[in-house]
Amino acid sequence: MIPRPIQHLLLATLHDAFAEWAASFTFACRRGCATCCTRSVTMTSLEGDGIMAFLSQENRSAELNGAAFFPAVNRTAQCTTNTFVDAHLRGEPPDEPESWDLRPCPFLKEESCSIYPVRPFGCRLFASLDPCAASGVAEMPPGYLAGATALLQYIEHLDNGGRWSTMVELLAGMNTGQVDAYGEPTAAIPGFLIAPEEHRLVEPLLQGLCARTVNGQTFAQWLQASRP
Numbered sequence: 001m002i003p004r005p006i007q008h009l010l011l012a013t014l015h016d017a018f019a020e021w022a023a024s025f026t027f028a029c030r031r032g033c034a035t036c037c038t039r040s041v042t043m044t045s046l047e048g049d050g051i052m053a054f055l056s057q058e059n060r061s062a063e064l065n066g067a068a069f070f071p072a073v074n075r076t077a078q079c080t081t082n083t084f085v086d087a088h089l090r091g092e093p094p095d096e097p098e099s100w101d102l103r104p105c106p107f108l109k110e111e112s113c114s115i116y117p118v119r120p121f122g123c124r125l126f127a128s129l130d131p132c133a134a135s136g137v138a139e140m141p142p143g144y145l146a147g148a149t150a151l152l153q154y155i156e157h158l159d160n161g162g163r164w165s166t167m168v169e170l171l172a173g174m175n176t177g178q179v180d181a182y183g184e185p186t187a188a189i190p191g192f193l194i195a196p197e198e199h200r201l202v203e204p205l206l207q208g209l210c211a212r213t214v215n216g217q218t219f220a221q222w223l224q225a226s227r228p
């Protein structure tokens with residue numbers, strides 16, 4: 001397994017590469033627009049570590065003891081991003097949640113994110129070409145979601161031996177020492193769901209990221225080193 005500090009460096013590199021790629025699009029999202037900030041955001045335990053450290057530095061760890069982070073009683077198993085893609089690639093129906101929890105994220109304060117520097121990638125990828133407050137539906141450019149989903153898969157792959165769940169459930173589990181009960185095991189990349197017409201847009205993102213160097217090795221080499 002890759003040492004945790006290097007995993008965090010790789011995650012930061014991925015965030016940078018994605019932000020540069022996403023800057024080529026013109027989105028309607030603005031500060032104070034928080035339609036997508038719900039309890040359905042998912043993440044890995046690697047990202048959870050970053051949030052826990054940030055809350056500790058800010059003397060805010062007690063927030064995780066609040067009612068908003070009480071673990072769900074009837075939690076059911078879910079597909080992670082990589083097991084979802086794997087099911088699709090094998091032509092099997094993936095286990096999808098019956099409904100999403102669209103109540104506001106507990107970190108949303110006065111319509112702004114209170115953990116912005118360490119928000120999960122699942123938050124960073126949300127974007128819409130049109131204001132979505134009225135419709136509640138985000139309009140994404142062709143290929144954008146495919147590229148962002150591939151990076152979700154990279155993060156899960158890098159967190160080999162970690163857990164995946166909604167941010168709220170995973171933090172509840174990490175805070176109470178029950179992370180195995182509130183997160184699914186992370187899985188390696190089984191392949192990608194990128195349509196032929198999306199390759200032209202997505203490949204510069206993936207190839208550019210894989211060529212970046214982190215601690216003396218390319219991102220691609222670290223991905224290979226993270227295979228179980």
Ligand code: SF4
Binds near residue numbers: 109113114
């Ligand atoms: S962590 Fe921040 S960006 Fe993500 S859903 Fe919560 S408030 Fe929104």
